[in-house]
Amino acid sequence: MRKIYFDHSATTPVDNRVWLKMKPFYLKNYGNAGSIHSFGQQALKAVEESRKTVADFLNCFGEEIYFTSGATEANNLALGGVFRTVQKKWRNPHIIISKIEHPSVLGPAAELKKQGAQISFLEVTNKGLVRPEELKKLIRKNTVLVSVMYVNNEIGTIQPIARIGKILGQLNKKRDDKIYFHTDAVQAANYCDLDVNKLKVDLLTLSGHKIYGPKGIGVLYVKKGTVLAALEFGGHQERGLRPGTQNVPGIAGLAEAVRQIRKNKKNNRKIKQLRDYLIKGILKIPQSQLNGDLAARIPSNINVTFKNAEGESILMLLDIAGIAVSTGSACSSGSLEPSHVLTAIGVPKEMSHGSLRITLGKYNTKKEADKLLLILPEIISNLRKMSPYK
Ligand SMILES: Cc1ncc(COP(=O)(O)O)c(C=O)c1O
Structure with missing residues (x-):
């Protein structure tokens, strides 16, 4: 019996072109991207070329792309990183998230609440859409971050991210302290426009295994000027924001998956x-x-x-x-x-x-x-x- 797979929001198969791109980094060019010898330099070249591919996809700079172990880590880094950064100023910073976020946003928000953050939930309509005007009502003096997912993983609804970005941009002009805007774009990447300039987001999350790429690799886009404190320590990789040996095959695979989205x-x-x-x-x-x-x-x-x-x-x-x-x-x-x-x-x-x-x-x-x-x-x-x- 040929099995039928209708669960692509849970994970996708790896595209054969992605697999062919990854394979040499397991079998032949297996150097550590941090090593100085030619094996290492080949790996580093692949990482930096991949960074550029992802940056082109999001219409941003390579330096704004950080590779992580997946979207869960990227979401934790977005919320936790902003929280740690603003703690110098606010004892109880305020974070707004939508009511229908993935557990990888709900979880860190609940954890940050234990550490003093105030969390507000943005409601959705019975059609599963947030109303940007409602967001305005939730904003406080100590609001530091808004996180609204681009596409919901259960019901597939596309949220008006560009409109929220515009509203926050206008509010920020009148405020002393910036409200950062994060979107979990994991389920949007195959289908929606991810131009970060149009969306006006400061932070954006991607995952490899939802776009016919490998599991265990993700991306956090961090707009230049966004000061994000690291949550992990002990290495220089990803400019110290996400230390640890880079997953070179995963990174090369994710970049190829992104290339295929653009082509297909x-x-x-x-x-x-x-x-x-x-x-x-x-x-x-x-x-x-x-x-x-x-x-x-x-x-x-x-x-x-x-x-x-x-x-x-x-x-x-x-x-x-x-x-x-x-x-x-x-x-x-x-x-x-x-x-x-x-x-x-x-x-x-x-x-x-x-x-x-x-x-x-x-x-x-x-x-x-x-x-x-x-x-x-x-x-x-x-x-x-x-x-x-x-
Ligand atoms: C919207 C959304 N965010 C985050 C994740 C977590 O992704 P990862 O498996 O890369 O940690 C998922 C996976 O189901 C998801 O659907």
């Missing part, structure tokens, strides 16, 4: 067509609903809720049939708490347990979509027959 924009149209075809078919299932706005959404994301059918059970039965998807709830983490994202957009608790996230990628086909459309209605119908809540 036509994939997005194909993915969107397949996504819309699937949504149409899935919503024929009685008592189903799409979560999150359809128009302001990346082409790859479907998040649906089925009344009286448990997401985990659907996932398991689809897996047995050879189709990989994800639930829209947080049950996979062992908790029975519903997804914080679905809760934030007003999906009732009992409904959000019946949610499924289907995320498409560039290698998916119509034949695969048809198989899902054939199997899913039957699974839901069978589960409903067994459900005590009919």
